[in-house]
Amino acid sequence: MDNHLYTVAQLRAIETAAYTGLPAGTLMRRAGEAAARYALELLGDRRDKPVLVLAGPGNNGGDALEAAARLADAGVDATVLFQPGQREISEEAQSAHERARAGTVGFIDMLPPDGDWGLVVDGLFGIGLARPIEGDYREMVDAVNAMRCPVLALDVPSGLDADTGAVVGPGGVAVRASHTITFLGDKPGLHTLDGRDHAGQVRVEMLGVDPAQLPAPVARRGGAELFGHLLAARRHNSHKGSYGDVAIVGGAHGMLGAPLLAARGALHAGAGRVFVAMLDAGPGYDSVQPELMLRQADGFDFTGRTLVIGPGMGDSATAMRLLARALDGDSPLLIDADAINLIGASPDLLARLAGRAAPSVLTPHPLEGARLLGMTTSVIQADRLEAAREMALRTRATVILKGSGSIVARPDGEMVINPTGNAGLATAGSGDVLAGICGALLAQGWPAWEAALGAAWIHGAAADLLVAHGIGPIGMTAGELPAAARAVLNLLVAEVSTPSGPPRS
Numbered sequence: 001m002d003n004h005l006y007t008v009a010q011l012r013a014i015e016t017a018a019y020t021g022l023p024a025g026t027l028m029r030r031a032g033e034a035a036a037r038y039a040l041e042l043l044g045d046r047r048d049k050p051v052l053v054l055a056g057p058g059n060n061g062g063d064a065l066e067a068a069a070r071l072a073d074a075g076v077d078a079t080v081l082f083q084p085g086q087r088e089i090s091e092e093a094q095s096a097h098e099r100a101r102a103g104t105v106g107f108i109d110m111l112p113p114d115g116d117w118g119l120v121v122d123g124l125f126g127i128g129l130a131r132p133i134e135g136d137y138r139e140m141v142d143a144v145n146a147m148r149c150p151v152l153a154l155d156v157p158s159g160l161d162a163d164t165g166a167v168v169g170p171g172g173v174a175v176r177a178s179h180t181i182t183f184l185g186d187k188p189g190l191h192t193l194d195g196r197d198h199a200g201q202v203r204v205e206m207l208g209v210d211p212a213q214l215p216a217p218v219a220r221r222g223g224a225e226l227f228g229h230l231l232a233a234r235r236h237n238s239h240k241g242s243y244g245d246v247a248i249v250g251g252a253h254g255m256l257g258a259p260l261l262a263a264r265g266a267l268h269a270g271a272g273r274v275f276v277a278m279l280d281a282g283p284g285y286d287s288v289q290p291e292l293m294l295r296q297a298d299g300f301d302f303t304g305r306t307l308v309i310g311p312g313m314g315d316s317a318t319a320m321r322l323l324a325r326a327l328d329g330d331s332p333l334l335i336d337a338d339a340i341n342l343i344g345a346s347p348d349l350l351a352r353l354a355g356r357a358a359p360s361v362l363t364p365h366p367l368e369g370a371r372l373l374g375m376t377t378s379v380i381q382a383d384r385l386e387a388a389r390e391m392a393l394r395t396r397a398t399v400i401l402k403g404s405g406s407i408v409a410r411p412d413g414e415m416v417i418n419p420t421g422n423a424g425l426a427t428a429g430s431g432d433v434l435a436g437i438c439g440a441l442l443a444q445g446w447p448a449w450e451a452a453l454g455a456a457w458i459h460g461a462a463a464d465l466l467v468a469h470g471i472g473p474i475g476m477t478a479g480e481l482p483a484a485a486r487a488v489l490n491l492l493v494a495e496v497s498t499p500s501g502p503p504r505s
C-alpha cells in the first residue's frame with residue numbers, strides 16, 4: 001500500500017527478502033535508474049545544466065553512483081563528489097563506481113565555490129547513518145543547504161533519522177531536500193518532526209518488490225480516504241438536533257479566548273448546537289459568533305452532549321471536579337490542554353479515563369504529552385511515534401500528538417501520521433480550533449478514531465488552504481482557521497457526493 005510506513009529494521013528485512021533470488025546489485029541498479037528518471041523529471045527543460053551528485057561511503061552512495069552513470073547516459077553533465085570514508089565499499093557500490101567511471105561522469109575531490117548546478121543529488125547517507133554527520137561530510141551538507149537549486153535526496157535526506165524524523169545529533173546536520181525518492185517503502189521519519197522540512201516532496205519507489213510481500217507497517221500516512229466513508233451530504237429534511245450538541249468546558253478567569261476559539265471550530269465543522277460552559281463568569285455572549293450559547297460550567301448538564309474539555313480551563317479545584325464528572329459520564333470526550341495536564345498529575349483521573357467506555361480523544365502538544373507520560377519534551381520528540389503509542393496505551397484513548405506531522409494513535413497500536421498543515425499552525429489558539437473540530441465530528445456520530453483522523457487532516461488542510469490564498473504561514477491567526485476548515489469539509493463532502501468517487505488524499 002502506498003501509504004504504509006516502515007521502520008529501518010523492517011526495511012532491512014524487506015531488503016534481505018527482496019535480494020533472495022535476484023542477481024547481486026539488482027536493487028541498487030533499479031534505485032539508481034529510478035533516481036535518474038526522477039532527476040530528469042525535476043530538471044525538465046534545464047537538462048543542459050550540470051548536476052552535482054554527492055556519493056557517500058555506503059550503499060546510499062552506490063545508488064548515487066548508479067544514478068550519475070544513468071544521468072550521463074542520458075546526456076546530462078553529471079559531476080560526482082565521491083567520499084568513500086575509511087571502510088571498504090560494498091561490491092555493489094564498487095560496481096556502480098566502475099560503471100560511473102567508465103562513462104562520461106566527471107569526478108571532483110572538492111566542491112567548487114561557484115558551482116551553478118541545475119540539481120544536486122544527495123547520496124551521502126541513507127538508512128545506515130549511525131552517528132551525527134561531521135567533518136568533510138558536514139561541510140558538504142552545509143554547502144548543499146546554502147545552494148538555491150533543487151535537491152533530490154536518495155532514500156533519506158542525509159543526516160535524518162528515518163524512523164523518528166530527528167536530525168541525528170548531538171549537534172548534527174541534515175540535508176534539506178526539495179524532493180526525496182525513497183526506496184522499498186516509505187519511512188515515518190520523512191513525515192514527522194524535522195522530516196517534512198528536510199524531505200520535501202516524497203516519492204516512493206518499490207524497486208520491483210511486490211507490495212503483497214511486505215509486512216504490516218509501523219504506521220500509515222494519513223489521507224482523506226481514511227475517514228471518507230463518514231463524509232455524507234446533509235439531508236434536506238434535517239435540523240440542528242441532527243448534528244449533535246458540543247459543549248466546550250473551560251475558560252477560567254483570563255483565559256476565555258481558548259474555549260471561544262474551540263467553539264467556533266466546532267460550529268464551523270458542523271455541530272448542530274455549540275455551548276461554551278465557562279468556569280469564569282465571563283461574557284454573556286460572543287459578539288463575533290452570537291450563535292454560541294455561553295453558560296456557567298458549574299451545574300451545566302453534560303448529558304447527551306459531546307464535551308470538549310480543557311481549553312483555558314486552568315487547574316483549580318473546580319476544573320478538577322468538572323473533569324472528573326466528564327470522565328465518569330458517558331458523553332464522547334475531547335480532552336485538551338489543561339485537562340491533559342490535570343490527568344498527567346493525577347493517577348485517579350488517569351484511571352477514570354482509562355476505564356471509560358465512551359469515545360475519548362486526547363490532543364496533547366509535546367509538552368502536555370510529556371506531562372502525561374512523566375517525561376521531558378525532548379524524550380517525547382526523540383520518538384514521537386513511540387510516545388503517541390504509549391499515550392494511547394496508557395489512557396486507552398485515541399491520541400493526536402500535535403506538531404509537524406501530527407501522530408494519531410489508538411490503544412491497539414494503530415498509528416497514522418497526518419500529512420496536512422504548515423508552520424502557520426504554530427500560533428496561539430490553533431490547538432483550540434482543532435479540539436473544536438474534533439468535538440464537532442464526534443458530535444456528528446463519528447467514532448473516536450475517524451474523528452481524530454478527520455479533525456487533524458481538515459485542520460491542517462484548512463491551514464494549507466489559507467496559505468494558498470496568501471494568508472500565512474506568517475501571521476496566520478487561529479481565528480481564521482474555522483471558516484477555512486468549513487470550506488475544506490464542504491469540499492470533501494462535495495467530492496464524495498459526486499459520481500466521480502471517493503476523496504483524494
Ligand SMILES: NC(=O)C1=CN([C@@H]2O[C@H](COP(=O)(O)OP(=O)(O)OC[C@H]3O[C@@H](n4cnc5c(N)ncnc54)[C@H](O)[C@@H]3O)[C@@H](O)[C@H]2O)[C@@H](O)CC1
Nearest residue numbers: 015027028058059060125126127128129130131132133155
Ligand atoms: N541494500 C539494499 O538492498 C538496498 C540499499 N539501498 C541503499 O542503501 C542504503 C543503505 O546502505 P548502507 O547500509 O550501506 O548505509 P548508508 O549508505 O546509509 O551508509 C552507511 C555507511 O556510512 C557509514 N556511516 C554511518 N554514519 C556515518 C557518519 N555519520 N559519518 C561517516 N560515516 C558514517 C557507515 O559506517 C557505513 O559505511 C539505503 O538507504 C539505500 O539508499 C538501495 O540501493 C536499495 C537496495
Ligand SMILES: [K+]
Nearest residue numbers: 122125156158
Ligand atoms: K541520502
